[in-house]
Amino acid sequence: xxxxxxxxxxxxxxxxxxxxxxxxxxxxxxxxxxxxxxxxxxxxxxxxxxxxxxxxxxxxxxxxxxxxxxxxxxxxxxxxxxxxxxxxxxxxxxxxxxxxxxxxxxxxxxxxxxxxxxxxxxxxxxxxxxxxxxxxxxxxxxxxxxxxxxxxxxxxxxxxxxxxxxxxxxxxxxxxxxxxxxxxxxxxxxxxxxxxxxxxxxxxxxxxxxxxxxxxxxxxxxxxxxxxxxxxxxxxxxxxxxxxxxxxxxxxxxxxxxxxxxxxxxxxxxxxxxxxxxxxxxxxxxxxxxxxxxxxxxxxxxxxxxxxxxxxxxxxxxxxxxxxxxxxxxxxxxxx
Amino acid sequence: xxxxxxxxxxxxxxxxxxxxxxxxxxxxxxxxxxxxxxxxxxxxxxxxxxxxxxxxxxxxxxxxxxxxxxxxxxxxxxxxxxxxxxxxxxxxxxxxxxxxxxxxxxxxxxxxxxxxxxxxxxxxxxxxxxxxxxxxxxxxxxxxxxxxxxxxxxxxxxxxxxxxxxxxxxxxxxxxxxxxxxxxxxxxxxxxxxxxxxxxxxxxxxxxxxxxxxxxxxxxxxxxxxxxxxxxxxxxxxxxxxxxxxxxxxxxxxxxxxxxxxxxxxxxxxxxxxxxxxxxxxxxxxxxxxxxxxxxxxxxxxxxxxxxxxxxxxxxxxxxxxxxxxxxxxxxxxxx
DNA sequence: CTCTCCTGTCGAAGCGCTTCGACTGCCTGG
DNA sequence: CCAGGCAGTCGAAGCGCTTCGACAGGAGAG
Numbered sequence: 001x002x003x004x005x006x007x008x009x010x011x012x013x014x015x016x017x018x019x020x021x022x023x024x025x026x027x028x029x030x031x032x033x034x035x036x037x038x039x040x041x042x043x044x045x046x047x048x049x050x051x052x053x054x055x056x057x058x059x060x061x062x063x064x065x066x067x068x069x070x071x072x073x074x075x076x077x078x079x080x081x082x083x084x085x086x087x088x089x090x091x092x093x094x095x096x097x098x099x100x101x102x103x104x105x106x107x108x109x110x111x112x113x114x115x116x117x118x119x120x121x122x123x124x125x126x127x128x129x130x131x132x133x134x135x136x137x138x139x140x141x142x143x144x145x146x147x148x149x150x151x152x153x154x155x156x157x158x159x160x161x162x163x164x165x166x167x168x169x170x171x172x173x174x175x176x177x178x179x180x181x182x183x184x185x186x187x188x189x190x191x192x193x194x195x196x197x198x199x200x201x202x203x204x205x206x207x208x209x210x211x212x213x214x215x216x217x218x219x220x221x222x223x224x225x226x227x228x229x230x231x232x233x234x235x236x237x238x239x240x241x242x243x244x245x246x247x248x249x250x251x252x253x254x255x256x257x258x259x260x261x262x263x264x265x266x267x268x269x270x271x272x273x274x275x276x277x278x279x280x281x282x283x284x285x286x287x288x289x290x291x292x293x294x295x296x297x298x299x300x301x302x303x304x305x306x307x308x309x310x311x312x313x314x315x316x317x318x319x320x321x322x323x324x325x326x327x328x329x330x331x332x333x334x335x336x
Numbered sequence: 337x338x339x340x341x342x343x344x345x346x347x348x349x350x351x352x353x354x355x356x357x358x359x360x361x362x363x364x365x366x367x368x369x370x371x372x373x374x375x376x377x378x379x380x381x382x383x384x385x386x387x388x389x390x391x392x393x394x395x396x397x398x399x400x401x402x403x404x405x406x407x408x409x410x411x412x413x414x415x416x417x418x419x420x421x422x423x424x425x426x427x428x429x430x431x432x433x434x435x436x437x438x439x440x441x442x443x444x445x446x447x448x449x450x451x452x453x454x455x456x457x458x459x460x461x462x463x464x465x466x467x468x469x470x471x472x473x474x475x476x477x478x479x480x481x482x483x484x485x486x487x488x489x490x491x492x493x494x495x496x497x498x499x500x501x502x503x504x505x506x507x508x509x510x511x512x513x514x515x516x517x518x519x520x521x522x523x524x525x526x527x528x529x530x531x532x533x534x535x536x537x538x539x540x541x542x543x544x545x546x547x548x549x550x551x552x553x554x555x556x557x558x559x560x561x562x563x564x565x566x567x568x569x570x571x572x573x574x575x576x577x578x579x580x581x582x583x584x585x586x587x588x589x590x591x592x593x594x595x596x597x598x599x600x601x602x603x604x605x606x607x608x609x610x611x612x613x614x615x616x617x618x619x620x621x622x623x624x625x626x627x628x629x630x631x632x633x634x635x636x637x638x639x640x641x642x643x644x645x646x647x648x649x650x651x652x653x654x655x656x657x658x659x660x661x662x663x664x665x666x667x668x669x670x671x672x
Numbered sequence: 673c674t675c676t677c678c679t680g681t682c683g684a685a686g687c688g689c690t691t692c693g694a695c696t697g698c699c700t701g702g
Numbered sequence: 703c704c705a706g707g708c709a710g711t712c713g714a715a716g717c718g719c720t721t722c723g724a725c726a727g728g729a730g731a732g
Contacts, residue, residue: 046448051718053386112382387688
């Protein structure tokens, strides 16, 4: 292993000079800089991460806590994780992958050991047990999701309330009067994950404003569960002409069921999904959808965190505005 | 921040004693140990990761390099990543998430800086450009996937050749004579990703042995692309009664198409998939499948790596045996 | 021409931990 | 009763880096 001292000797300067060339924290003459850089290249020097962390008390690592539940749509998580890793690199940070399994202990461990400079938490519940710890440990952190109490916390999320409103608005504008919502798995609601409830909130309040009748049913996803859910919905509200789906695993089953029952999309029934763009485009009917901006969320989260670590900016709640893209699955409500 | 020295003082022992209590590398009397442990608890001490890494030249971090392509089935990657993180924790390691983006540079960076003690690489190509680096830097590593030349390398993967053979065997045993393979996206083959070619190899050689006619077509996945692929296949081989699908994104489209054409599964056509169990179970027809043991692969990879880091075990190629589960999508070939 | 102020460089003091050698008793075997 | 060994503890020397204060020399101001 090549060390700083060896580089210094090779370049004929002191160790501190090499360090300052690397960090740019003091001015260095052009000639010295070049000599040092050349030595670094020739010797293939890489600063030792541990030594650096010890001396500077900065690890240049961001911890990312991902849920290990499987009742959430996994590709979205993955996309966020990859966006976080990629964005972090552009700011000189690496990403440590923590699973939700360890829960609050992970927060303690990371904060205590100085393993990471800050952390990003995904899958935040309304009343998350990790939050008190975060607050008291003064660990720089950014949440992806929105808890009930955001005091002293920085959060990034899609504006799910506006998302819900947008879906209703679109369907109402097309003349639909009876709309059913196929939601996330019941467990998601029981856990009080913010986004599901906020979407519902948006859906409901806009429905009230537009005089639209709304029926919400959680749904496990998959063919069997979706069939049961849809049957119940149509039984209860036979006049339903619009569906809002917020569960990727129910999208395709729903379309198959409608087809099977001879209900044409979008002529007889309109479907609006809240899902990643890819799902909307690859479905058997190209779906009108509000897309889940996974990449953008990951990127924003990192940028907020880096700003905090640099002492810039403070606590802030960033809600990304939703965008509804009209595709082939929604159209005017059929005439009665 | 509480330090070792403070714990030592609080417990009335020397710093080295505390260190030995923590590491267990020298024997400590029961009374001393208890006193130290009590101080640790009372002060809320957490060893500083950087200092530890510097002094011991072990970071207790494993780097995991995930591809950031999206033409592979993402949930499998995620499942592997989570299994890696979880298993690593049980061995006292944390996981650093590297994206494929940086490519070989990431290997250099991690190996050079001592950021991680070892690495796990996913999505290995037959002639991967990261391998020479790995070999020359003597970085302890485990590959998930199988390159062309495995000398000096430890690899973990599903035995895809046996997987292919198993699929053919199953269909041949049911009397099918004409079988079509709907493969991964063309890009996957162009990249010479080992698993796709090995599966094909297994399929073909067993087909030859059993006298089965095999037609292989890569497929992008999604409804449109799959429709084109299937149409071509049925055009070229109208007598096709069996499908082997190795692209999760083509599974549901295929089933929908067959339904639409009035071909009943499994009465007229049998379908065997190579996919995660969840996909097979949640599909509109419960699929006969060879499952992708993502968790097991992640777990094995970590265990191989930890063994290496502990100086146990050497280079080894672990091929997990495939298992075919018969579900509702395959049955006897129809009588002509 | 002197005083001051930069600029560029160096030396040294840690950062918090691990680990090696050394030391002290005490136990065991001869 | 003593040599030898072992369990238990300590002190000190780093690990490779960052950073602070100091200092030399040259430039600009007076």
